[in-house]
Each structure stands twice: as C-alpha cells, then as structure tokens.
Amino acid sequence: MKLDDDSEEHTLATSPPPTRAPGRPRSREADEAILAAALDLLIERGAGWASIEQVARRAGVTRATVYRRFPTLTDLLVSAVEWEYRDVDPGSMDWPDIDSMVTAWAGHLGRPRARKLIRRLYSTVDDLPELLRAYHQAHGSHRGLAVRTTLERARAAGQLPPDSDPEILQQMLSGAALQHLAAHPDTTGPEEVRSYFLAILGQVGLQTSPVPRRSTAR
Amino acid sequence: MKLDDDSEEHTLATSPPPTRAPGRPRSREADEAILAAALDLLIERGAGWASIEQVARRAGVTRATVYRRFPTLTDLLVSAVEWEYRDVDPGSMDWPDIDSMVTAWAGHLGRPRARKLIRRLYSTVDDLPELLRAYHQAHGSHRGLAVRTTLERARAAGQLPPDSDPEILQQMLSGAALQHLAAHPDTTGPEEVRSYFLAILGQVGLQTSPVPRRSTAR
Structure with a gap:
C-alpha cells in the first residue's frame, strides 16, 4: 500500500484525477494509515519504542509525509489516541443503573486490544503525560462524570447505602479497573470482568436483587 | 569512583592487598554500585531505556564487569528489584489493626522514589513481566497475605461488616493504590495517602471510632 501524498505537493496546479472524490481522499487515507500505524506501534511496543520512521514504514508513506502532519512523535501519538476515541459518545454513557454501567465496562475491558492500549x-x-491527558479528555472525563451520575442515581434508588460517596466510589472503581488490567489475563472476557466489578460493588453494599421501586433495574 | 574488579580476574594467584578486609570487598562494592545504578536508571528513565552500557558508566565499571555478573539486562534489572526489597521483613507487616496497616502504607506510598519505582x-x-514478578515475590506477596490477615482480624473485631470479603477487599485496596499512584501527585505526603485509604475503607463500612472490645485498636 502506497498512500504517500508527497506527489500532491508538486502538482498543486493540476486537478485531481477524475476518479477521485473531493476532499483530498488520498491525503485522508494517508492520515488514517499514519494514525492507525502509530496506534498499533503504541499498543504493540509502547511509546518508548515508537518512532516517526517506524510509523512511516508501517503506514507505507515517507517520513516527510508524517512530519508534515505531525511535527513530533508526541503530536502524532496524541493525535492517534484522540483518533482512537473519536467516536466516544457521552450520551451512550447515560446508564440507567449500575448493572448497565458494569455491563458496558465489561464490554470495553473485556477486549484485549482496549486493555493493552489503556495499559x-x-x-x-x-x-509522556500528554497521552494519558489526551485519553482523559477524549474518554476518561466523560466516563468519570457518567459514573458519578450513575452512582448518585443508584444511591437515590436505594441500591447503594445512603452514606455512599460517589466521588470516592468512582476513584475506587477506577482503581479496580487498573488492578484488573495489571493482574488478570487479557483473555478472561466480559463475563469475568462483570463479575469482578459486581463483587467489588457488593463490598460497598450494592443491592443486586431487584429493588421494588426500580423494577427495570435488572 | 572506579570499582571495576576486572583486575582480580588476572591476579587470582596473588593474595589481596593487606589493607583489604576478607570477602572480596571491592567486588561487593562493584555489585552494589551496579545494582544501585540499574535501579536509578529504571526509576528515572524506565526499563525500556536502560542498557548495560549506561549502567556500567553510571556505576563506574566496565561493561565486562556488569556482564560477568548479569548476562542480560533483564537479569540485572530483576536483581536490582530484589536488591531494593532485600530488607523486607514479613514480620513487620503483622499489623495489629487497619489503622496500623494504613499508616504503614502511607509511609511507603508517601515517598516519591517508592512511587516512581512501583509505577x-x-x-x-x-x-518485562519478570520485573513485576520479582517485586511480587520480594514484597507484594508478603504484603498481600498480611493485608488479608489484617482485614480478617478487623472483621472479627467488628471493625468491618461481617459479610466483608478480605480477598475482594485486598484487590480493591491494591487497585486504590494504583489509582493513587496514577492520579495523585508524588508530593502529597503520607497524611494525604492515609486519608485517601481511610476514605476508601469508610465506603466498605470500616468503623474508625474505637471498638470497645479492642480498646488498643487506635
């Protein structure tokens, strides 16, 4: 695959070939190939081992093509992280109850690729604190807010004890996720992740049996 | 500082100089200089950036001196981790109650160098999963057992609810430590770490007021 768009730099005066749609598709293809290559290298080998040269080789473009878009490796990796989470929809995190929230997490943390990337x-x-910052802005901060909202709802519905503190519980659950990522195999799958979080939440008094006034909770 | 002991290889037939104590002190000094240099590089730059050459330079020995003791960088880093935790005394983790346990953790997790190393x-x-494994064998496994024992004691003493599960709580607390390491500054100090863990434990029903039948608990 050769997505290099260097040629475009030297033929600005000519129109694109008639078979190409508008919006510089070859350039967009190169963008995506570069971002995908950077993300793959980050996941497989870690930020410390990624280089513009390796990304260019894997994406099938020249180094100049990468540098024109991303002056530094940090710029490139930050963009790759933002790109990975580009479809995050905060609305999809409006979980009606804890069970929905835990099921959604299990779906995410049950995927080996997602686990490796978060690690x-x-x-x-x-x-490179910029990478974790980009992740938080693109994903973590929305999720944190949604978790606190869900915990508040559960407390109001009597699923959690009245003295539960959503802020502290959210930190605890983020920690539980990190512990799972560090100590459990990547292949256990969503059901195991789900049981793990429900066991943790059981220790803070989560009532998992149907609560009368929220009959749809489970 | 020149701790190189290459010369000893070529003078095995001669006695050590009279000013030197027995036990190949120059060799032991070189061992410790190498391990300390490896540990410093691991903490400062990460395992991915450490090399035998850099360790040798920082320790003031030749590469050959390092290779003779540690055939690979992994051997060296594993030994450095074991060396760092060589004085771990499982007996010192026989905490009488949760408060002692949390105070001990706060002392450890309140030290920036310890935080950086664990990260x-x-x-x-x-x-390099070997490094985390070495840490667990030298320190983490003793601590895990001691934490479960302390949690069981606290449950028996009525400080924790009767349906508390020490195994799950231990995972939760390990996760809380990882979350603190990832999200809190290294400079907050032991008191902040202590408050953090007590807040987490408060959410699982820890009674922090003195319990009548364990008047020495606090």
Whole structure:
C-alpha cells in the first residue's frame, strides 16, 4: 500500500484525477494509515519504542509525509489516541443503573486490544503525560462524570447505602479497573470482568436483587 | 569512583592487598554500585531505556564487569528489584489493626522514589513481566497475605461488616493504590495517602471510632 501524498505537493496546479472524490481522499487515507500505524506501534511496543520512521514504514508513506502532519512523535501519538476515541459518545454513557454501567465496562475491558492500549497510556505517565491527558479528555472525563451520575442515581434508588460517596466510589472503581488490567489475563472476557466489578460493588453494599421501586433495574 | 574488579580476574594467584578486609570487598562494592545504578536508571528513565552500557558508566565499571555478573539486562534489572526489597521483613507487616496497616502504607506510598519505582514495575508488565514478578515475590506477596490477615482480624473485631470479603477487599485496596499512584501527585505526603485509604475503607463500612472490645485498636 502506497498512500504517500508527497506527489500532491508538486502538482498543486493540476486537478485531481477524475476518479477521485473531493476532499483530498488520498491525503485522508494517508492520515488514517499514519494514525492507525502509530496506534498499533503504541499498543504493540509502547511509546518508548515508537518512532516517526517506524510509523512511516508501517503506514507505507515517507517520513516527510508524517512530519508534515505531525511535527513530533508526541503530536502524532496524541493525535492517534484522540483518533482512537473519536467516536466516544457521552450520551451512550447515560446508564440507567449500575448493572448497565458494569455491563458496558465489561464490554470495553473485556477486549484485549482496549486493555493493552489503556495499559500503555498509564505506562507512559512519567515520560509522556500528554497521552494519558489526551485519553482523559477524549474518554476518561466523560466516563468519570457518567459514573458519578450513575452512582448518585443508584444511591437515590436505594441500591447503594445512603452514606455512599460517589466521588470516592468512582476513584475506587477506577482503581479496580487498573488492578484488573495489571493482574488478570487479557483473555478472561466480559463475563469475568462483570463479575469482578459486581463483587467489588457488593463490598460497598450494592443491592443486586431487584429493588421494588426500580423494577427495570435488572 | 572506579570499582571495576576486572583486575582480580588476572591476579587470582596473588593474595589481596593487606589493607583489604576478607570477602572480596571491592567486588561487593562493584555489585552494589551496579545494582544501585540499574535501579536509578529504571526509576528515572524506565526499563525500556536502560542498557548495560549506561549502567556500567553510571556505576563506574566496565561493561565486562556488569556482564560477568548479569548476562542480560533483564537479569540485572530483576536483581536490582530484589536488591531494593532485600530488607523486607514479613514480620513487620503483622499489623495489629487497619489503622496500623494504613499508616504503614502511607509511609511507603508517601515517598516519591517508592512511587516512581512501583509505577515503573507496573509499566513494564507487557514488555518485562519478570520485573513485576520479582517485586511480587520480594514484597507484594508478603504484603498481600498480611493485608488479608489484617482485614480478617478487623472483621472479627467488628471493625468491618461481617459479610466483608478480605480477598475482594485486598484487590480493591491494591487497585486504590494504583489509582493513587496514577492520579495523585508524588508530593502529597503520607497524611494525604492515609486519608485517601481511610476514605476508601469508610465506603466498605470500616468503623474508625474505637471498638470497645479492642480498646488498643487506635
């Protein structure tokens, strides 16, 4: 695959070939190939081992093509993280109850690729804090707000004890996710992740049996 | 500082100089200089950036001196982690109650160097799982057992609800530590770490007021 768009730099005066749709598709294809290659390298080898040269080779473009878009490797990796989470829809995190929330997490944390990426983002916190920051802005901050809202709802519905503190519980659950990522195999699948979180929440007094005034909760 | 002991290889037939104590002190000094240099590089730059050459330079020895003791960088880093935790005394983790346990953790997790090292060990889980394994064998497994014992004692003493599960709570607390390491500054100090863990434990029903039948608990 050769997605290099260097040629476009030298033929600005000519029209694109008639078979090409508008919007510089070859350029967009190169963008996506570069971002996908950067993300793959980040996941497989870690930020410390990625380089513009490797990304270019894997994407099938020249280094110049990469540098024109991303002046530094950090710029490129941050963009790759933003790109990975580009479809995050905060509305989809409006979970009606804890069970829906835990099921959604299990779907995410049950996927080996997602697990590896999150570990890489946390692993670079001392060397490239920009990556974890990009993840939080693109995904983590929306999720944190949605988790607190869901916990407040559960408390109001009597599923959690009245003295539960959503802020503290959210930190606890984020920690439980990190612990799972560090200590459980990547292949256990969503059901195991779901049981894990429900066991943790059981320790803070979550009532998993149907609550009369919220008969749709489970 | 020149701790190189290469010369000893070529003078095995001669006695050590009279000013030197027995036990090949120069060799032991070189061992410790190498392990300390490896640990410093691991903490400062991460395992991915450490090399035998850099360790040798920082320790003031030749590469050959390092290779003679540690055939690979992984051997060296594993030994450095074991060396760092060589004085771990499982007996010192026989905490009488949760308050003592949390105070001990706060002392450890309140130290920036310890925090950086633990982050590095978890950061290499995908590339050098040997390091995290060495940490668990030298420190984590003793601590895990001690935490479960302390939680069982606290439950028996009525400080935790009767349906508390020490196994699950231990996972939760390990996760809380990882979350603190990832999301809190390294400079907050032991008191903040202590409050953080007590807040988490409050959510699982820890009674922090003195319990009548364990008047020495606090």
